Amino acid sequence: MKRLPPLPALHTFLVTAQHCNFTRAAQHLHITQGAVSRQIAGLEEQLGYPLFQRQARGLSLTREGQDWLPRVQQVFALIEQGVREVGARTATLQLKAPTCVMRWLLPRLMEWQALRPDVPVELTTTVQHGVDFRHEGFDAAVVYGSPPAQGSLVRKLFDEQLTPVCAPSLLQGGMPLERVEDLARHMLLHPSRDERDWRLWLQAAGAAFEPQGRRQHFETLDMAMAMASQGTGVAIGDWALIGDDLRSGRLCMPFALKVMTGKGYYLVCPSKSLPPGLGELLEWLQARASL
Incomplete structure (x- = not known):
């Protein structure tokens, strides 16, 4: 030859x-x-x-x-x-997301990497709910709040829907959770210090009491959900984010009421011209959010 x-x-x-x-x-x-x-x-x-x-x-x-x-x-x-x-x-896609969405997002990204190892994603978490593409070099971001004005491409994941959650064992204890007023006998777990989420849900539920009893505040939703799953008290959570916990039985919903806050979670990109693989990832995350 x-x-x-x-x-x-x-x-x-x-x-x-x-x-x-x-x-x-x-x-x-x-x-x-x-x-x-x-x-x-x-x-x-x-x-x-x-x-x-x-x-x-x-x-x-x-x-x-x-x-x-x-x-x-x-x-x-x-x-x-x-x-x-x-x-x-x-090329690794750079994605930013707030810590409050990690319970939903991280398992989906791990599933994505198993399906598409050729499109790796590097995730940066932050306590901030927004993104400034003018000063932050991310390919895309998940943002929480009102529909974002910044970004050439915006896709909605899901609306925020608040509902109380607790460990199944708490329902089997000596203090029942059959009526909204029964919450006054339990420790309320707050994912933020302003107690806004609990007050909003209680008002929508027509509660005849203010949450002035035993309560504990946390810096993140994850921490509040973790304490609730241990039977410590009743947390207020976003139904869209805790679906995995509900399906696995780690948490349960003592009440059927879910309250829309007017806020939501959005996928945002700085440009409509997407890096290779990013369009597929965004469509896949949207499809997972609709399940």
């Missing part, structure tokens, strides 16, 4: 054929004119026929050189395409 020509020599041939001049080819390749001449001569010796006709005013391709040129151009075009496409597939 005949030995294949070396790739650097083929590249030198391609550049020389484009310029038809050893001097200009050497300038383009940042090597000496003598090095270009030697590489072409070595390639011609290996192939067994000349590729250029040396003339006083420059070079011209021989018939064999003319046959070689489109083939070599195709080879390097394929290499360039491969570098571009493979590099794009392995």
Whole structure:
């Protein structure tokens, strides 16, 4: 089997054929004119026929050189395409999300990585609910609140729906949770210090009491849900975010009422021109949110 020509020599041939001049080819390749001449001569010796006709005013391709040129151009075009496409597939997508959505988002991203290891995602979590793409280099973000004005592409995941949750064991204890007023006998777990979520739900439920009894505050929704799952008290949670906990039996809903707050969770991108794989990820997350 005949030995294949070396790739650097083929590249030198391609550049020389484009310029038809050893001097200009050497300038383009940042090597000496003598090095270009030697590489072409070595390639011609290996192939067994000349590729250029040396003339006083420059070079011209021989018939064999003319046959070689489109083939070599195709080879390097394929290499360039491969570098571009493979590099794009392995580029890691940068995603930002608030900690309050982690209970829902993290299991879905782990599932995504198992399905699509060729589209890796690096997740940055924050206590902030928004994103500023002018100063933050993320490909996309999950934001919480009202529909965001910033971002060229916005897709809704789900609305916030508040409902009390607790461990199933709490319902089997000595203090029942059959009426809204029964909450006054239990410790209320707050995912924030302003107690806004509990007050909103109690008002919608027509509660005849203010949450002035035993209560405990947490910095994140995750911490409040973790304490509720241990039977410590009753937490107020977002129904859309705790579906996995409800399905697994770690938590249960003592009341059927879910209160819409007018806020929600959104996928936001700084541009409608998406990096490879990001469009698929966004569509997949939206589909998972609708289940």
